[in-house]
Amino acid sequence: MTASSPSPNIPVATPTLPRLTSLSHGGGCGCKIAPGVLSEILQSSGANAVIPPELMVGIETADDAAVYRLNDSQALVATTDFFMPIVDDPYEFGRIAATNALSDVYAMGGKPIMALALVAMPINQLPLDVIGAIVRGGQDVCRAAGIPIAGGHTIDSVEPIYGLVAMGLVHPDRVRRNAEAKAGDVLVLGKPLGVGIYSAALKKLKLDDAGYREMIANTTRLNTPGPLLAELPGVHAITDVTGFGLAGHALEMARGAGVQVVVDWAKVPLLPGVVQLAEDGNVTGASGRNWAAYGAEVQIAKGLPATTQNLVSDPQTSGGLLVSCAPESVADVLAIFEREGFGSAAVIGRVEAGASGLRVE
Missing domain, CATH: 3.90.650.10 (PurM-like C-terminal domain)
Structure with a gap:
């Protein structure tokens, strides 16, 4: 499973276009804060948290998403996930990041209903068509999941970051x-x-x-x-x-x-x-x-x-x-x-x- 030269499907850097993965210090879910450090952060920040009775799932067991009961037959599943490039192809990066973000809704037993895009890009280093390809990849995954990207937020960033806020519905009993x-x-x-x-x-x-x-x-x-x-x-x-x-x-x-x-x-x-x-x-x-x-x-x-x-x-x-x-x-x-x-x-x-x-x- 090794190769002496790059795969023909893997974009190669040029003098004007750097490899996406070269612009970030980590990639994909490997960017996550180490679990021990995360545990300390959450312990120190959750002491005075407001926990309404409708909140069925919060941060107590490091679950995949929050779940909030709306009524006897519906609960809202809400999560967010974003990271830096794991591949150099911008379109595939967008697809991977969106698929990963929606996964937490599915893991709670929910069906996605809507997403918001989170886009942070080094505007001076990446051409707009590259950034557009990332966003298009995310849109295509959401289209395959049967949901819209209904909004989002963008910033100029040192490293390229893309992901989604994902929301879904599930019966409280499921x-x-x-x-x-x-x-x-x-x-x-x-x-x-x-x-x-x-x-x-x-x-x-x-x-x-x-x-x-x-x-x-x-x-x-x-x-x-x-x-x-x-x-x-x-x-x-x-x-x-x-x-x-x-x-x-x-x-x-x-x-x-x-x-x-x-x-x-x-x-x-x-x-x-x-x-x-x-x-x-x-x-x-x-x-x-x-x-x-x-x-x-x-x-x-x-x-x-x-x-x-x-x-x-x-x-x-x-x-x-x-x-x-x-x-x-x-x-x-x-x-x-x-x-x-x-x-x-x-x-x-x-x-x-x-x-x-x-x-x-």
């Missing part, structure tokens, strides 16, 4: 939090891991054309199974695996429910060639920051490859849904993923009673 996993549940992952490693290889021009296409396909696939999964009574918890990696988001699930999450590493789907890329040193800085924040809560079985740590902490931009469901619902869960075009979805582990934590076996 809200799926990340904190409701139950002992005895089975874990299903909707997309393969490895986007962060692909992005690190891309920056070094070590990702070939097939890998680039795989990366784009993975990061622009909308997590549409979310609301369908939420209709199943046996689905207890859903989250999406993004910047904190599989380990980080599985730990949020474990902490919220007070359970032990166990991952069967041999069953975890991986992007093609990603193990070799990791062995060759294509690892993001965010992976190390993630591990520093939560590695003490993760047990990796002896005998697993050395790359396992890098892969479980690898930041996933627009990653897959992680579902905790009753064993009798697994067939229905996998059928929904398959019907929605997620052929890589797989059972990857289980939930056990015990002190919250994560074991990788």
Whole structure:
């Protein structure tokens, strides 16, 4: 999965047009503040927060979006997500950022209804047609999701940043939090891991054309199974695996429910060639920051490859849904993923009673 020259699908810098990724200090969900630092910030800022009774989901379990009950049959799902370029193609950057932002609505069991664009660009460094391509990519994803971009905000910025405020609706009884996993549940992952490693290889021009296409396909696939999964009574918890990696988001699930999450590493789907890329040193800085924040809560079985740590902490931009469901619902869960075009979805582990934590076996 390596190449000695850039993929023909990867834009190359020119004297007048720099690579998008060269204008930012990080890319995609790898830009996230480290989970340990974020936890400290939230603890210090939430002491005097106003919490109305209609707020069904807030910041208490680091869930994917806020949920506010409107009436007996509707709740508003609200979230925002934005980041710096993970690829150099402006149109694909816009698509990836928009897909990632909408994912949090789907992860709560909601259906998107509207979005607002967040656009921060170095106006003096990027031509207007490049910025327009970024925005067009986001618009096309929202069109595919059946929603409008109804407004937004723009600023002149040192680094290019794009994303969305995303809003959706869900029945209050179908809200799926990340904190409701139950002992005895089975874990299903909707997309393969490895986007962060692909992005690190891309920056070094070590990702070939097939890998680039795989990366784009993975990061622009909308997590549409979310609301369908939420209709199943046996689905207890859903989250999406993004910047904190599989380990980080599985730990949020474990902490919220007070359970032990166990991952069967041999069953975890991986992007093609990603193990070799990791062995060759294509690892993001965010992976190390993630591990520093939560590695003490993760047990990796002896005998697993050395790359396992890098892969479980690898930041996933627009990653897959992680579902905790009753064993009798697994067939229905996998059928929904398959019907929605997620052929890589797989059972990857289980939930056990015990002190919250994560074991990788």
